[in-house]
Amino acid sequence: MIELEGLTKRYGEKMAVNNLTFTVHPGIVTGFLGPNGAGKSTTMRMMLGLDNPTAGAARIDGKRYAQLKDPLKYIGALLDAKAMHGGRSAFNHLLCLAQSNGIPRARVHEVLDTVGLTQVAGKKAKGFSLGMGQRLGIAGALLGDPEILMFDEPVNGLDPEGIHWIRNLMKSLASQGRTVFVSSHLMSEMALTADHLVVIGQGRLLADTSMADFIRQNSRSYVRLRTPQRERLLDVLHQEGVTVVEAGNGTFEVDGTPSEDLGELAARHQLVLHELSPQQASLEEAFMRLTAESVEYHAHADHAGSGAAPPPPGQGGDWGAGWQQQRKRS
Amino acid sequence: MTTPPTPQPQAQPQQAPPQAYAPAPQGAPVPQGGPVPPGGAPMAPPPAAPAPPSAWQQAMNNAYTSPIPVRKTHLGNALASEWTKIKSVRSTMWTLGVFFLLVVGIGLLVAGQTQDRDYADVPFTIPAFFGLVLGQICLITLGVLVTSSEYGTGMIRTTFTASPQRYRVLAAKILIFFVIAFVVSAGSILLVGLMTSGMHSGPEAGDVDWSGTVLKGGLYVSLLGVLALAAGSMLRHSAGAITAMLGVVLVPAILPVFLMISEGTRPLGEKMMDYNAINSLAKIFEMDGEGGGTSQLLLLVGVTVAAIAGAFALLEKRDV
Numbered sequence: 288m289i290e291l292e293g294l295t296k297r298y299g300e301k302m303a304v305n306n307l308t309f310t311v312h313p314g315i316v317t318g319f320l321g322p323n324g325a326g327k328s329t330t331m332r333m334m335l336g337l338d339n340p341t342a343g344a345a346r347i348d349g350k351r352y353a354q355l356k357d358p359l360k361y362i363g364a365l366l367d368a369k370a371m372h373g374g375r376s377a378f379n380h381l382l383c384l385a386q387s388n389g390i391p392r393a394r395v396h397e398v399l400d401t402v403g404l405t406q407v408a409g410k411k412a413k414g415f416s417l418g419m420g421q422r423l424g425i426a427g428a429l430l431g432d433p434e435i436l437m438f439d440e441p442v443n444g445l446d447p448e449g450i451h452w453i454r455n456l457m458k459s460l461a462s463q464g465r466t467v468f469v470s471s472h473l474m475s476e477m478a479l480t481a482d483h484l485v486v487i488g489q490g491r492l493l494a495d496t497s498m499a500d501f502i503r504q505n506s507r508s509y510v511r512l513r514t515p516q517r518e519r520l521l522d523v524l525h526q527e528g529v530t531v532v533e534a535g536n537g538t539f540e541v542d543g544t545p546s547e548d549l550g551e552l553a554a555r556h557q558l559v560l561h562e563l564s565p566q567q568a569s570l571e572e573a574f575m576r577l578t579a580e581s582v583e584y585h586a587h588a589d590h591a592g593s594g595a596a597p598p599p600p601g602q603g604g605d606w607g608a609g610w611q612q613q614r615k616r617s
Numbered sequence: 618m619t620t621p622p623t624p625q626p627q628a629q630p631q632q633a634p635p636q637a638y639a640p641a642p643q644g645a646p647v648p649q650g651g652p653v654p655p656g657g658a659p660m661a662p663p664p665a666a667p668a669p670p671s672a673w674q675q676a677m678n679n680a681y682t683s684p685i686p687v688r689k690t691h692l693g694n695a696l697a698s699e700w701t702k703i704k705s706v707r708s709t710m711w712t713l714g715v716f717f718l719l720v721v722g723i724g725l726l727v728a729g730q731t732q733d734r735d736y737a738d739v740p741f742t743i744p745a746f747f748g749l750v751l752g753q754i755c756l757i758t759l760g761v762l763v764t765s766s767e768y769g770t771g772m773i774r775t776t777f778t779a780s781p782q783r784y785r786v787l788a789a790k791i792l793i794f795f796v797i798a799f800v801v802s803a804g805s806i807l808l809v810g811l812m813t814s815g816m817h818s819g820p821e822a823g824d825v826d827w828s829g830t831v832l833k834g835g836l837y838v839s840l841l842g843v844l845a846l847a848a849g850s851m852l853r854h855s856a857g858a859i860t861a862m863l864g865v866v867l868v869p870a871i872l873p874v875f876l877m878i879s880e881g882t883r884p885l886g887e888k889m890m891d892y893n894a895i896n897s898l899a900k901i902f903e904m905d906g907e908g909g910g911t912s913q914l915l916l917l918v919g920v921t922v923a924a925i926a927g928a929f930a931l932l933e934k935r936d937v
Contacts, residue, residue: 336781337774338936353781357690364778370771372706379705387698387779387786389688427775 288313288466289334289435293343296329296490303329305490306343311468313434316461318481318498319470322578326490327470328366331439335364347435359388362435363428368420368444373413377404377423380412384427398426417444425456435466442476454480474574478502488578505573510546512539513562514553523556538562695780695789703793708762713801716755720748720802724809733819739903740827741817745809745834746902749802750895753838753866756798760845761858763794768853773937783932787850791843791925798842803835825903833901833914840917841866841894847924851931869893892916 289311296304304326311317321327332338334345336352344351347362355361371380381395399405402422407415412423421441428436438457442450457480461467471477477484477498484501486494494501511534514520520539524531529549532540541549546565553560703709727744736743764787767773780786810827844865849858870893876886890896892913901910 332774332936335774335778337777339934355781357688358781359779366774366778367771370775372702372766372770372772374706374708375702376705379701383698383701383705384775384779386701387690387694387776389690389694 288348289437289468290346290349291330291334291343292346294330294333294340294345295342296326296333296338297341302490304333304340304487307487307490307492308343309485309492309495311435311466311485312483313466314461314464315482316457316467316469316480317483317485318477319468319485319487320474320477320574321470321472321487321493323472325472325487325578327472327487328439329490330487331364331366331437331468331470334437335362335366357388357431359384359390359431359433361431361433362437363431363433364437364439365421365424365428365441366437366439368417368424371412371420371423374411376409376411377415377426378408380423381426381430385430388431390431394430394432398429401429402426418446418449421445421449421453425453433465436460436468438467438469440470440472442471442473450476474571478570486574486577493577501573502570505568505577506570507542507568507573509566509568510541510544510549511562511564511566512541512549512560513537514539514558514560516559519556520553520558523552523558527552540566690780690782692785692789695782695785696793698780699786699789699793703763703797706766708766709759709797712755712759712762713797716752717801717805719752719755720745720805721808723748723751724805725812728809728813728816731813731817732821733817734821736813736817736822736825738823738825740810740825740830741814741822742806742810742827742830742834743902743904744813745806746898746904748809749806749834749838749898752802752805753841753894753898754863756802756838756842757845757862757866758859760794760798760842761849761855761862763790763846763849765849765853765855765858768937769855777937784929787929787932790850791846794846795839795843798839799835802838803831806831806834830902833910834898837894837898837901837910837914837917840914840921844917844921844924847921847928850928851924866894870895 291307291309294304294307295302307330319327319330329338330345333340334347334352347355347358352358352362375383377399378395381398382392384390385392385395396405396408399408402425404419404422404426407419412420415423421444425438425441428438436457438453441453441457445453457467457469461482469480481498483497484494485492496504512520512531514537517537521531524541529541529544532542534540546563550560550563552558553563724744724747727747731744767776776786777783810831814822814827841862845858845862848861849855852858852861869889873886873890873893876882876889894917897910897913897917899905900913903909
């Protein structure tokens with residue numbers, strides 16, 4: 288269990304992490320989500336005692352990280368796949384970590400086997416591909432068989448097989464009752480692995496919710512309409528008390544009214560429709576909307592009212608659509 | 618331990634960890650995901666039902682059967698770790714190898730050019746002096762690399778994550794490096810002394826005791842290396858720290874030439890002349906026939922202790 292209490296980090300004028308308070312629970316995968324530069328890595332470094340917080344504290348099982356005497360047995364972390372001396376072999380890299388925590392040498396062979404690097408244990412780490420480096424970093428995290436695991440962007444630069452491996456790894460670690468905390472800037476990745484979500488933007492906490500709740504609250508479903516008779520459609524919908532949003536290119540979006548009702552309504556009023564399709568906004572769009580708000584709030588603080596409005600749905604919808612269709616198919 | 622074929626939510630995964638984590642001798646609470654945490658910390662809502670045991674999960678469960686003893690870590694762990702680190706990179710072998718070749722090689726050349734009577738009132742280790750003047754740069758380089766290479770590669774984050782007691786890591790680095798540097802440098806000087814005395818132990822050679830030069834000479838260049846290690850820890854940059862250390866060694870040897878010109882700066886110039894690294898080594902090896910070099914050695918001890926204190930002070934304060 289990891290507890291953050293008002294964790295704050297300021298670099299000069301810039302607030303990298305602003306008063307973060309949340310708890311990471313055991314037994315589930317907790318996703319730590321935010322756009323690039325949101326403060327994810329800084330937060331993780333403070334959790335690990337590498338950076339000193341300006342204010343607040345992060346506690347591992349109730350203790351500050353610096354108070355842990357043999358931290359590898361409590362918490363294993365993968366911060367950066369290349370956080371190792373390139374001239375040292377994989378085995379020696381793990382061995383010096385193991386020795387610093389009094390972990391027996393045999394365990395090094397075990398974790399090398401677990402991550403599938405036994406064949407290259409004697410090779411220098413600088414010859415490793417990104418995926419192999421990532422695996423070596425994970426081997427280091429697993430070294431003390433810790434109850435808490437922390438991964439910073441573990442799928443970055445991995446091939447599909449490696450991504451699949453890491454997803455299964457995180458899920459199985461959590462199912463053993465461990466605390467798994469993983470950061471990412473990809474909502475789609477988190478949707479597949481995380482049970483719980485912590486979202487930050489500009490260093491501030493934006494959401495701390497279960498994945499199911501996040502999906503329920505944020506996957507907006509609406510109906511898209513297209514018609515050559517713009518004025519009549521607006522009149523008809525206005526009479527029926529249906530709110531409609533114009534999305535450009537002659538399309539309209541209606542929230543909260545089933546497509547069947549809209550179709551029958553159009554038929555009754557002899558409206559020509561070129562399109563009548565139920566739509567579902569992807570989680571990626573929901574995430575972008577959530578973080579875009581925080582970005583705009585900070586950038587244009589003087590007209591915060593307009594800044595808080597979500598961006599037009601058509602804008603982000605195009606690139607999210609492909610992913611959304613994939614989700615539907617699977 | 619075998620894995621049951623069907624997943625049993627909560628029960629099965631919880632059986633294994635207590636074997637692996639308990640008992641913690643330092644009395645640290647080790648809360649598990651289970652219902653009765655020993656530390657009494659509030660527990661999370663029950664986790665989601667686990668996925669069917671995959672091949673990976675079975676591997677992990679097997680890993681549990683090898684219990685990892687939980688012990689309180691101490692300086693000995695850090696020393697073992699730093700020993701593995703220093704011997705598992707190639708730069709150690711290169712810098713120490715070049716040092717050894719310089720001291721012994723140049724020492725042999727000098728010994729071959731000298732006569733028995735040259736050693737009438739100087740120690741037999743004098744030929745090692747010439748190699749040490751060059752070789753000290755190897756020890757400076759290695760000392761800097763011991764700390765700064767961790768910052769350069771990012772390894773330092775892994776190191777401090779594994780050992781949050783940063784002072785212990787630095788102390789272990791200093792000890793390991795100092796012992797290695799002293800053994801290699803004193804050993805090289807001893808070897809040169811033995812070979813020279815073997816070549817020139819005729820009746821014309823004096824009977825000057827040279828054991829002190831082995832110890833003091835080794836100590837002086839090893840301390841220079843430790844000073845470099847502290848500089849590497851403070852500057853966190855290999856090239857910067859090596860340049861700074863070369864400045865420390867060379868500037869006091871060159872600057873007196875200019876300081877002697879003006880009457881006002883002459884006393885400062887003379888002090889620098891007396892205490893620069895090259896002249897200090899010369900004094901230790903009794904080049905001037907007087908012997909000594911103790912005050913020069915003490916100055917280096919003082920500077921090194923101050924640099925180590927600075928490195929420790931900055932170590933805890935700064936982010937990595």
